[in-house]
Amino acid sequence: MSQEKLWGGRFSQPTDKFVEEFTASIQFDQRLYRYDIQGSIAHCRMLAKQGIITNDEADVIVAGLREILAEIERGEFEFSIAREDIHMNVEARLIEKVGPVGGKLHTARSRNDQVALDVRLYLRDEVDAIAAALVALQKALLGQAERNLEVIMPGYTHLQTAQPILFAHHMLAYVEMFARDAGRLDDLRKRLNVLPLGAGALAGTTFPIDREWVAAELGFSGVTRNSLDSVSDRDFAIEFCAFAALLMMHLSRLAEELVLWSSADFMFIDLSDGFCTGSSIMPQKKNPDVPELVRGKTGRVYGNLIALLTLMKSLPLAYNKDMQEDKEPLFDTIDTVRGSLKVFAEMIAQMTVNAASMRQAAARGFSTATDVADYLVRKGLPFRQAHEVVGKTVRYCVETGKDIPELSLEEFRQFSKKIEADIFDAVTLEASVNARRATGGTARTAVEQEIARARAALN
Ligand code: ARG
DSSP states (O other): OOSSOTTGGGOSSOOOHHHHHHHOOHHHHGGGHHHHHHHHHHHHHHHHHTTSSOHHHHHHHHHHHHHHHHHHHTTOOOOOSTTOSHHHHHHHHHHHHHOGGGGGTTTTOOHHHHHHHHHHHHHHHHHHHHHHHHHHHHHHHHHHHHHTTTOEEEEEETTEEEEEEEHHHHHHHHHHHHHHHHHHHHHHHHHHSEEOTTOTTTTOOSSOOOHHHHHHHTTOSEEOSOHHHHHHOOHHHHHHHHHHHHHHHHHHHHHHHHHHHTSTTTOOEEOOGGGOBOOSSOTTOOBOHHHHHHHHHHHHHHHHHHHHHHHHTTOOSSOOGGGGGGHHHHHHHHHHHHHHHHHHHHHHHHOEEOHHHHHHHHHSTTTTHHHHHHHHHHTTOOHHHHHHHHHHHHHHHHHHTOOGGGSOHHHHHTTOTTOOTTHHHHSSHHHHHHTOOSTTSSSHHHHHHHHHHHHHHHO
16 A cells, blocks of 8 residues: 555555556646645644644644745755645645644645635736736837827728728727736636635535635635535636637737738838748748747637636536646646737837838728718718719729829819819828727827827726
8 A cells, every 4th residue: 555645544555657647737736836835824824723723733834834835946846746736745745844743734625625726826826927918018019009100001801901090000909909808817817816725625624714714814805605616616717718718819810910011012010030030941031930829829728728618518516536637728828828928028019110111002902992982971972972983983093003192183073073172182191091080090199099098007
């Protein structure tokens, strides 16, 4: 019988070596060590406060736990597969260090409520770090908007030139997306931030514990209300992965645009060399690897969400070993999101904008056709008729190889006698952009207003 096992009592044969490794989680849950120890210290203090263990015993246990934390941080701790997971690695080491009194720590607790606690504590810190990284990315986008307020680019629908817009307006679209992501993160944090400890294995505990005290000690806003749910709820991990899937979707859209914009066909932007690589065969190449990779990593984050949903599907109450499988998808999602946000914030901050190519592209493709139609509407024509008139004008432009602003007044008037000399003021790029003044539009005034709002919200 195995002496290493904290649960060895009822077993007469040692665990098969391969099974031991197969069922262990220490290989990946060791990253929870700080939270495991933090939770144990709070639990231990509560046990003493409630008279379940003595203050002296608590002091010995807490000192032992602090030493273990230091051992791990110095890289001296030997994580053991035989000790299965982070909880038993820490506890077994505690008993090794302080003797049998260490065995009192696990009073009124189970690994089932312990692991739920550890993951919540860990994820709460990660959520806060990711919230800060989201702010940094939004600030980088906002910085680009502020520095390039004059820059006009083509706005697209169907990736066909549609109407001229401010480049700043385009940046602000992403600020909005990431603000929604930040809102979702904030929202899921509320449900995450409750204490599951005290649920025991599944039914609660026979000891007179004080869950509210532990919750306050660990900065939770309250305690979970049902022991079965406390040990078997992984909604918080799934919600986080759903948040992450949406965030990565947004990043992938920005990534795709950066890839397009940095191509020789667009030449709208330059990504700084630090975020690109060359080709081993084509000397001219500067590849936008970072946005491409983030675009690609979106797939694994979606996969992690589906993995967690599928993992939890149809599981009977309460804890099941299946749930140990929640960690790798969650950890991978956290790492991927943090890495992607970090690299994007820097890359966006350093990106340079090629105003001339953007302007040239904005002027192509009859981008001010809608402005001619709106002009006719202002002169009293119903919009549908105006649309028809401009459609014919564009066809004429295509046939003669001219662009709308290049037409003479006589040419314009072939299509409508309502057109007068002031048409030329309506079809410049600036006029087109600045005419869209309603809240949320691309006019300089509207964009400046939204920049100010976003700045205020981020500071
Ligand atoms: N390593 C386990 C996990 O991550 C901890 C909980 C184990 N509980 C149990 N009864 N085997 O889920």
